[in-house]
Amino acid sequence: EAQVTQNPRYLITVTGKKLTVTCSQNMNHEYMSWYRQDPGLGLRQIYYSMNVEVTDKGDVPEGYKVSRKEKRNFPLILESPSPNQTSLYFCASSSYSGSEAFFGQGTRLTVV
Amino acid sequence: AQKVTQAQTEISVVEKEDVTLDCVYETRDTTYYLFWYKQPPSGELVFLIRRNSFDEQNEISGRYSWNFQKSTSSFNFTITASQVVDSAVYFCALPYAGGTSYGKLTFGQGTILTVHP
Numbered sequence: 403e404a405q406v407t408q409n410p411r412y413l414i415t416v417t418g419k420k421l422t423v424t425c426s427q428n429m430n431h432e433y434m435s436w437y438r439q440d441p442g443l444g445l446r447q448i449y450y451s452m453n454v455e456v457t458d459k460g461d462v463p464e465g466y467k468v469s470r471k472e473k474r475n476f477p478l479i480l481e482s483p484s485p486n487q488t489s490l491y492f493c494a495s496s497s498y499s500g501s502e503a504f505f506g507q508g509t510r511l512t513v514v
Numbered sequence: 515a516q517k518v519t520q521a522q523t524e525i526s527v528v529e530k531e532d533v534t535l536d537c538v539y540e541t542r543d544t545t546y547y548l549f550w551y552k553q554p555p556s557g558e559l560v561f562l563i564r565r566n567s568f569d570e571q572n573e574i575s576g577r578y579s580w581n582f583q584k585s586t587s588s589f590n591f592t593i594t595a596s597q598v599v600d601s602a603v604y605f606c607a608l609p610y611a612g613g614t615s616y617g618k619l620t621f622g623q624g625t626i627l628t629v630h631p
Contacts (some may be wrong), residue, residue: 421585435618442523444605444621460618494619496528500609503619505559 404429408506409494415483415513420498423478423509425493431504432497434476436458436468437507448491451476483513518585518608520622527596535591535622537606543567548582548589548620550577555626560615562604568575596605596629 403434406427415421427434435450437460447460451470466489467479475494491504517540527533539548548564567584573580577594588617593600603624610618 404582422529437621442623444518444520444623445607445619446621447618478531490557500564502549502561502564503609504561505551510557512620 404504406493406495406504406506408491408509411499411507411509413511415508415511416481417484417513421480421483421511423480423493423511424492425476425478425503425506426474427476427493427495428474429475429495429497429500430502431495432473434470434493434495436466436476436478437492437494438462439492448478480511483511485513487511488513515619516608518620518622518627520604520606521625522545522625524626524628524631526628529597530595531538531629532592532594533627533629535593535598535604535627537589537591537622539587539589539606539608541608541612543603549607549609550580550589550591551605553605553624555559558606559605582626593627596627597599598629598631601627 409424433451434504436448439445446462448466449460449468451457453472454473457468470476491509494503496503519538546567548565552560570582578590581590603626605624606622607619
């Protein structure tokens with residue numbers, strides 16, 4: 403089954419404690435992205451990747467890091483989380499720009 | 515820069531009513547796609563439709579229909595005979611094309627639809 407898998411689904415952490423949200427896709431897609439969803443703001447892109455070792459900033463990259471060492475995986479790293487990073491995060495993949503984007507189930511992160 | 519505007523923050527209807535969700539977009543691209551996604555209370559994002567800017571024909575899928583008008587930069591979504599299960603947040607989205615394709619989607623703010631029994 404074609405899917406994008408994110409883990410964990412829910413996470414509560416404390417300010418400053420490094421964390422990683424994993425994302426994996428099994429469709430051999432070139433493009434992967436991370437989005438955050440906040441009330442009234444829709445989804446905003448954090449980082450994206452066109453292929454292995456090719457990543458770039460989206461609209462709201464501050465406080466986040468990513469890596470793309472393998473085509474299927476695109477982890478999101480918060481080196482020092484802060485309360486303003488409390489949000490719902492989605493990973494997405496697509497085969498080309500304009501094709502349907504497949505989304506993971508979402509990760510609800512709370513930073514206290 | 516690309517922009518997607520969904521001016522309706524929340525809509526509330528009674529079951530069996532028809533409801534239209536508005537989407538207005540801005541892009542400098544001459545060729546582009548538009549998407550609609552549904553986010554039910556469970557939280558996942560469900561793909562509904564992709565429309566190419568070349569094709570301005572209305573599309574119907576069951577109770578769902580989409581009206582794409584390039585002249586007004588709008589891509590509206592109508593649910594006919596709404597049902598409680600249609601209650602969700604609906605997002606309109608515009609993929610980024612630009613000079614290099616990066617797979618980015620620009621989303622509208624979303625419209626919360628509540629269908630009451």
